[in-house]
Amino acid sequence: MMRGRTIPLNCLAIAVLGALLYLADTYCDGYQIQILNLIAINIILALSLNLIYGFTGLFSLGHAGFMAIGAYVCSILIMTPDQKDMLFLLQPAYDWVAAAHAPFFVAVLAGGAVAALFGALVGIPLLRLGDDYLGIATLGFAEIIRVVANNIPRLTNGALGFKGIPAFANLWWNYGWALLTLYVLVRLLQSNTGNVLKAIRDNEIAAKAMGVDVFRYKLVSFTVGSFFAGVGGALLASLLTTIDPKMFLFTLTFNVLMIVVAGGLGSMTGSVLAGIGITVLLEWLRIVENPVDFLGFSLPGIPGMRMVVFSLALIVIILFRREGLMGTRELSWRSVAGFFTREKA
Amino acid sequence: MNLATFIQNVLNSLTLGSLYALVAIGYTMVYGILRLINFAHSEIFMLGAYFVFWGITLVHLPWPVAMVLAILVTASLGVLVDQVAYRPLRDAPRISALISSIGVSFFLQNVAIVFFQAIPREVYRPSWLEDPILMGGVRVLPLTLFVPLLSLALMLALVYVVYRTKTGLGMRAISKDIETSYLMGVPVNRVIAITFGIGSALAAASGIMWALRYPQLQPIMGTIPGFKAFIAAVFGGIGSIQGAVIGGVTLGFIEIMTVAFFPDLAGYRDAFAFVLLILVLMVKPTGLLGERPEDKV
Numbered sequence: 221m222m223r224g225r226t227i228p229l230n231c232l233a234i235a236v237l238g239a240l241l242y243l244a245d246t247y248c249d250g251y252q253i254q255i256l257n258l259i260a261i262n263i264i265l266a267l268s269l270n271l272i273y274g275f276t277g278l279f280s281l282g283h284a285g286f287m288a289i290g291a292y293v294c295s296i297l298i299m300t301p302d303q304k305d306m307l308f309l310l311q312p313a314y315d316w317v318a319a320a321h322a323p324f325f326v327a328v329l330a331g332g333a334v335a336a337l338f339g340a341l342v343g344i345p346l347l348r349l350g351d352d353y354l355g356i357a358t359l360g361f362a363e364i365i366r367v368v369a370n371n372i373p374r375l376t377n378g379a380l381g382f383k384g385i386p387a388f389a390n391l392w393w394n395y396g397w398a399l400l401t402l403y404v405l406v407r408l409l410q411s412n413t414g415n416v417l418k419a420i421r422d423n424e425i426a427a428k429a430m431g432v433d434v435f436r437y438k439l440v441s442f443t444v445g446s447f448f449a450g451v452g453g454a455l456l457a458s459l460l461t462t463i464d465p466k467m468f469l470f471t472l473t474f475n476v477l478m479i480v481v482a483g484g485l486g487s488m489t490g491s492v493l494a495g496i497g498i499t500v501l502l503e504w505l506r507i508v509e510n511p512v513d514f515l516g517f518s519l520p521g522i523p524g525m526r527m528v529v530f531s532l533a534l535i536v537i538i539l540f541r542r543e544g545l546m547g548t549r550e551l552s553w554r555s556v557a558g559f560f561t562r563e564k565a
Numbered sequence: 566m567n568l569a570t571f572i573q574n575v576l577n578s579l580t581l582g583s584l585y586a587l588v589a590i591g592y593t594m595v596y597g598i599l600r601l602i603n604f605a606h607s608e609i610f611m612l613g614a615y616f617v618f619w620g621i622t623l624v625h626l627p628w629p630v631a632m633v634l635a636i637l638v639t640a641s642l643g644v645l646v647d648q649v650a651y652r653p654l655r656d657a658p659r660i661s662a663l664i665s666s667i668g669v670s671f672f673l674q675n676v677a678i679v680f681f682q683a684i685p686r687e688v689y690r691p692s693w694l695e696d697p698i699l700m701g702g703v704r705v706l707p708l709t710l711f712v713p714l715l716s717l718a719l720m721l722a723l724v725y726v727v728y729r730t731k732t733g734l735g736m737r738a739i740s741k742d743i744e745t746s747y748l749m750g751v752p753v754n755r756v757i758a759i760t761f762g763i764g765s766a767l768a769a770a771s772g773i774m775w776a777l778r779y780p781q782l783q784p785i786m787g788t789i790p791g792f793k794a795f796i797a798a799v800f801g802g803i804g805s806i807q808g809a810v811i812g813g814v815t816l817g818f819i820e821i822m823t824v825a826f827f828p829d830l831a832g833y834r835d836a837f838a839f840v841l842l843i844l845v846l847m848v849k850p851t852g853l854l855g856e857r858p859e860d861k862v
Contacts, residue, residue: 279660345847351660352602356795357846360839363792367836470788474671481664524678531671538665539653 226553234399241391253391254459255503260394261455263495264401266479267488268448271405273477274485275414276441277421278347279355283449283476285362288369288468289338290331290450291457292376295385296320297327298458307382311373324388328397328454335450336443343442347435362473369465381464382457389458397455401448406488408444417441421486475502478534483545490546497545505529566825569703574825576709580778582817583716587771588794589801589809590723591643591764597740597804598760600659604666605646606768607791608673611784613639613769614688614776615681621689628691636769643765644758652754677784688780712774719770720810723763727806732759740804789835793820796842802855811853816841 244256265283272280297320299307304318312318322330346357369376376382408414416437419427428434457463479498483490505526537544549555566574588610595603616638620631650669654662694711697704727733735756738746747753775790776782797816801808816838824831845852 279663346843349846349850352600352663353799353846353850355663356602356799357843359792360796360842364836364839367833371832471671474667477664477667522679524675524683527675528672528679531668531675534668535650535665535672538661538668539650542657542661 229553237395237399241395245391255499256391257389257394257459259496259499260391260398261389261452261459262476262479262499263398263492264448264455265452265476266483266491266495267401267405268445268452269476270480270483270485270488270491271408271417271448272442272445274480274487274491275409275421276417276438277351277424278438278442279351280358280442280445281355281470281473281477282342282358282362284468284470284472285358285365286335286339286446286449287453287456287472288362288365288463288465289335290328290453291463291468292331292369292382293334293450294327294331294454295382295457295463296375297322297330298324298386298388299382299384303384307384308374308377310378310380313377314374317375324386324393324458328393328451328458331454332447332451335453336447339443339446339449340439343439343446347438347442359470359473362468362470366465366468369468376465379465381462381467383462385457385461385463387458387461389455394455394459397451401451402488402492404444405448409488413437413440418486478530481534481544482537484543484547484549486548487544487546487550489549489551490544494545501533502526502530570825572703573705574821576705576713578818578821579814580709580712580817581821582814583713584771584775584778584813585790585794585797585816586810586813587716587719587767588790589798589813590720590806591768592795593798593801593803593806593809594736594760594764596798598736598743598757599651599655599662601651601662601666602795603651603764604663604791605650605669605673606764607787607794608670608677609639609643609646609765609787610768610772610775610791611677611782611787612642612673613772614782614786615677616769617773617776618686618688618782632770632773635773636766639769639772640762640766643761643768647758647761652757674784674787681782681784683784686782688776688782690777690780694777708778712778715770715774719767723767723806726763732756736760793838796838799842799852800845802852805852805854808852808854 241256244253248256265287269280269283272278296304296317299321301318301321304313307313308318342358342361346354346361349357370379372378409417416427416432419430419432420434420437424434475498479494480491482498483492483494508525508529509523588606591606591609592603595601595606613635616635617631620626620634621628624631626634646669650665651662654665690708694708695706697706699705727736735746735751735753736759738749738751739753739756743753771790771794772787775786793816794813797812798809799812800815801810801812819841820834820837823837824834
């Protein structure tokens, strides 16, 4: 299929998505809309981690840290000075924190930008490390962010966190950002940079021997990934309207990692599909935590069972279907057309 | 700070450090052999403590018996984890086993939440560990002597196994070159299973003593000590048992002494280890006693 035809098809797909969102906005109840919102945010987070890990081969476990940065920056910017006055009870906020105010779009962008800045700053010393070491060092970075957030009450309100963050993040914002993320990352990966990143992932030494400035490309990938992790965190903060340091534990990174692995490392399509599937599954699994009547037996609800099933699922996937849902395959108009005309795509 | 408090702090550092060291040994042995960060190790630590609690409250076992039994049960659990979650992935890319270990870690932690509930539980401490003894003007809890001494005994036993037995020879051979070890007739899978058993036993011992020292049980109690012990292992040079011990004790000293001398930094306590980790990795990525792995083309 010629490239010229994909643009109208993409526009059509976006129009269909828009119509679906409009219908959802009109007919779905609050709980369902919340899940739809979470799906969009999880897709953003999974795509950004997939860029870093699936496409560049950088094993990063620091996503929760970048999300925390995005979430805090965005929240500080969208809360009004009066609100912040009320919020900082134990110690007053720094003057510049109290005064800062920006519209939602700018705030999300700023959240992403600060996260990207930290990504670059951490990346410069750490990206020289090998895979496991990089994983544990980025995990350490995320933990440091959390501990720091706990200990600067004049910036982050300490362990109390923020409450009553304005709930700007609706379906339109979240899906808009998800589309933007998808667009930017797909364009990046289809460019020459994308090919270099995959080359680094597949064989770093060979890429280096070909004259690739491996470190620079790794840094680009890591910074862009951190940016969108920050954006995801910013949207999440405005969606949940409350954040505190405890929210950004390793569990959060684990959930994103689970989506990426289940979807397929190195497949954007996989991340989108798994983002939808796993978000829905996680909500659906709440059933096992509530008491249910099953064929006349009444089973008591077991709190915590949800995460047991969830982690078991990750182990089963990695043991029996290591490449995830999609492997490294992508869904494109070309492959869809190939499927229908029974050509080999 | 007067001398008595200083000695107190030194003893506390040694206690904490030896607890880290015991866990770090498990990380370093598994990493040395399989090049795998075993995230589930911190849950083994936690389960060891819970098993003792069960033995005492449910079966009414005397204290030492409960401890020995708990260590044995936890060691078997460590072997089981290897068999189920890592062994099928021996030929897979290393990252698969790593993800599997994260999965196991969350699985065990959440099973613990389901079975033991998330509320913290009080731990019963035998009285002979609690009555302070006076040593030249310094009040010392027997616990602060018991922990480093028992740890030392366990480490000496480990050194014996690794350097004086055939299994230990196998471990050292596998950590150098796993393929050649297969060819030379080392029973690789059995040696790896024993490694997991020993590592888990040490982690369980550490978890039990941790619960005595900070008498509270929680399903998430293993996470932070687990991370710190791993950092201790990296600091000492991962793959090296001596390194793990040095790293653990150093970390214990840094943590206790920084808070002792700069009480303002107490809130950042959990971040010291991570800062140290990042600094060490930047300056000397292989740690104090580690060997640089070669790039294989």
